[in-house]
Amino acid sequence: MHIKSQILIAITQATIITGIQAQYSPIQTYTGNAGKTLAETTPGNKPFNPVAAKNAPNIVYILLDDVGFGASSAFGGLIETPTFDSLANNGLRYTNFHTTAICSPTRASLLTGRNHHSVNVNTVIDLAVDAPGHNGYMPFEKATIAEIARENGYNTFAIGKWHVTPTPDLTGAGPFNRWPTGRGFDRFFGFMAGETDQYTPMLWENTSKIEPDLQGKHLTTVLVDKAIDYIAGQKSAAPDKPFFLYLTPGATHGPHQVDKQWIDKYKGRFDAGWDKYREEVLARQKKLGIVPASTTLPVRNTGIKPWDSLSAIEKKVFARFMEAYAGFLTHTDYEIGRLINYLKTINQLNNTLVVLIIGDNGASKEGGLTGHAIGINEYIDGSLFTQKYEDRIQEIEKLYDEIGSAKSGPNYPNGWAQAANTPFRYLKQDANSEGGTRNPLILFYPNGIKERGIRTQYSHINSVTPTAIDIAHLTVPAVINGYKQEPLEGVSLAYTIPNSQAAGQHHVQYFEISGSRAIYNDGWKAEVYHRNGTSFANDKWELYNLTDDFNEQKDLAVTNPGKLKELQALFESEAQKYNIYPLLGDTTVRSIEKLTKGPFDVRRQATLYPGVAQLPARSAPALYQHSFSIKADVDLTTNNEGVLLAVGGRFTGFSFFVQEGKLKVAHNNNGKLVYLESTRPLPTGKAILRYDLSYSPAKNLTDAAGTEALYINEVKVAERSITKSDATIMPYDEGLDVGKDNGSPVAPVYKSPFVFTGQLNKVIVEHLSKP
Structure with a gap:
């Protein structure tokens, strides 16, 4: 029998057994009578969709x-x-x-x-x-x-x-x-x-x-x-x-x-x-x-x-x-x-x-x-x-x-x-x-x-x-x-519900987030506090009897090593059963290469069009601590202004915009504003407005970390040195916008949405090094 037919039969049989229709809503058996005219027809009166039980809460x-x-x-x-x-x-x-x-x-x-x-x-x-x-x-x-x-x-x-x-x-x-x-x-x-x-x-x-x-x-x-x-x-x-x-x-x-x-x-x-x-x-x-x-x-x-x-x-x-x-x-x-x-x-x-x-x-x-x-x-x-x-x-x-x-x-x-x-x-x-x-x-x-x-x-x-x-x-x-x-x-x-003294039925439960982990078993609990960013070799197991020690103040790991070993083995069993490994949170960096990939994570270049609004920063082209270029393809008339690309808002973000006839950039580093502005006014007609960030890896947020520059039609019109903080562009609460700054403004020098008044054809983000 054809595999597809086997699957359909299996699904149908499973649905009949449960007595509940699946959401693919199969054709119902017609229980009425279809006559030659409407007067000769009796309806089936059978619901096509699931009906809740009477008085269902x-x-x-x-x-x-x-x-x-x-x-x-x-x-x-x-x-x-x-x-x-x-x-x-x-x-x-x-x-x-x-x-x-x-x-x-x-x-x-x-x-x-x-x-x-x-x-x-x-x-x-x-x-x-x-x-x-x-x-x-x-x-x-x-x-x-x-x-x-x-x-x-x-x-x-x-x-x-x-x-x-x-x-x-x-x-x-x-x-x-x-x-x-x-x-x-x-x-x-x-x-x-x-x-x-x-x-x-x-x-x-x-x-x-x-x-x-x-x-x-x-x-x-x-x-x-x-x-x-x-x-x-x-x-x-x-x-x-x-x-x-x-x-x-x-x-x-x-x-x-x-x-x-x-x-x-x-x-x-x-x-x-x-x-x-x-x-x-x-x-x-x-x-x-x-x-x-x-x-x-x-x-x-x-x-x-x-x-x-x-x-x-x-x-x-x-x-x-x-x-x-x-x-x-x-x-x-x-x-x-x-x-x-x-x-x-x-x-x-x-x-x-x-x-x-x-x-x-x-x-x-x-x-x-x-x-x-x-x-x-x-x-x-x-x-x-x-x-x-x-x-x-x-x-x-x-x-x-x-x-x-x-x-x-x-x-x-x-x-x-x-x-x-x-x-x-x-x-x-x-x-x-x-x-x-x-x-x-x-x-x-x-x-x-x-x-x-x-x-x-x-x-x-x-x-x-x-x-x-x-x-x-x-x-x-x-x-x-x-x-x-x-x-x-x-x-x-x-x-x-009916019995406050009923014996507990939830006997085993594991916990794990970023390397901190625990295993519970009938009142006993073994656990590890893991400090994020440190080696798992430094982890130390603790043991508690929650029946006698409600809030974990008496570590029994030394006095009851047998129980600790038993619970450690139970954790290993649960880890294999539920795919807890690999543990995260040690000295291994969670680079983009290791994260679940999105459509922008696998491309060196992304073309964005006006209308993109509040795209979450992690879902958008990465602007975080690496070298990249932003090119805005525009047609300019006199007195154009507005945002070309912005990410973030009034607390943290980055904005690439035009104002007072100049090409500008604003970095909002947790409320601290830094600007870069072109030394010459914008022309009229077709133009490519470009921003380049050249990143040099740095240790501290205040350390020097490369340069940034503005270009109008391939002519450099501004440049300055940046810090690691300037290159740390991944605001969480507000996303990426093209042609405006939705939500709250990245920079207080304009009011949102500060829509670009020229013709913005597209914005190209090109990664010049790996994020």
Whole structure:
């Protein structure tokens, strides 16, 4: 038999066995009678599409970003979250729930109910490596909850942060099969990267780029508005049809931006500092029953100073960082409250399963010891760690009044991150630790979960989708979209709902991010803290009994070597099973050659046309630390001006533009502006306007690193020496534009979008050395 026929028969048989139609929607058997006329015809009355079971619940996943275990008041924190409190008080709190320690892997695991290496998402999707378990391409054989829900007759909506589409696919060429609408969602509105500005975000609707101007609204408000719009449209058209909503705001990932009224709410409330915060929160957690009564606080993480030892200026700016963060989280709670109230208004809340996950990992370490006020690139380019501590504090103080506003891109210092993680040590990215991986989980479902209280059974982010499937009584088809499905890997928590004392069923779980790794087995945990950029030969295994040592303070590796060896062997077994190797994070540089390749990564030259807007920097032609040339093919008249090519925005970026009759370049290095301007005016008529960067490798950001020059029709009209900082062009929050500067302006000498008024035919980016 022909192979194609065999495959089709296998798919058909699998579909019949499950009783669920696959999305290829095969021709239905007609059960009516087709007469010669309409009067003689009886309809079949058989639905062509899957129909949900009667009274099937709506399902809402709400996943926040970078919120520590001890931040929200629902889990003992000092930041007010009345909506979360209400959901928790009228549902179940899970206190032994774990994420993967960083965003993309957590989301991939949540959506699929599998381990993150099992679906090829080993770390943030931007750094996917061309190897099994690491390449960023989630297999279609491991369906998302949206794909499963749609097969069960649900509408499916994704709103907010996505961050699991392979970066090479984030161009106008797609392919779009691993965008949200390609992975089971009927509609998508949100951003594709790990973070975005809360006032000028990089947004898409479905697969179309939309303008970033929110008319002064905060992004979380816009996201909740859109969720309500989608639900309103669906319930108006099909009131009995359930929906699945995946709501993932950018909050509270940096930048910590929110309207001033929310920041002012916390004015002075953190002046006592992070040490006092930890003490108060631990006491509240004990009172709530969130942690064992015997729990004590671990020592401060490395580098964090006692609050009382800080200078007056340090205390002032550090407290302001936390005020902005707290306002951001409380605002997020308010906006989620609007959604909950809307569901109540339209009589849908009682029949809605709400899964609230307060953080996709532990609190963020991306603010370093001082915090940062400009943006994420201070962390990415390393300036956060190389600039003198005292100089950073003084610069931040100058921006004190702007911290948290749209004029800043802040993230708090690590002292507050550990406080938000109370009572744990370590932070986001530290997959070895409970501080990096333990997050609050709340289940709320008035019609289906009558129980209240706390559940302490061990669980993981891969447990959520199996749990939702069980509670909602969904059927998982053997075949979805023509792909035979592989088993779920998470352990459903449905068994814990009626019995708080039920014996745990999740016996083994591995963790690994950038070399930091751990293995859990029935209360025991072996782990390695790996410092990124160092040899794995320096790694040291630790051993903890979490049953007796809730927050990992008593290392038993020396006193119980047998148990450690047993767990190390178990980790090796899991590593082989789920493609954890190769470990990343040692001294090996993750060069572009090792990353999953995109369409621009394999070409020496790229031709870009006007209309390209906010193409993510990692998806665009690389401008990072190498020699390259940009040529703009233009037709000029008098008084032309505008941007030829820009990447980034007001916090970090690069712009190649025309203004006041001159050809110009602007480098925005974390808010520090450097310009180059032609010595002669532009001609009229056809012209080639060129920018060359000649890069000489350098060690420090402030070191000399070559030259840059401007040319008009092959005539050099400007040149200067550059630093490594000038050549470090890979802004994260805003993408690459041709013929304008979308979003916020790279340089304050013009206003966005500063559209080029001449005729821009094309822009050619040529790589003169390897990125």
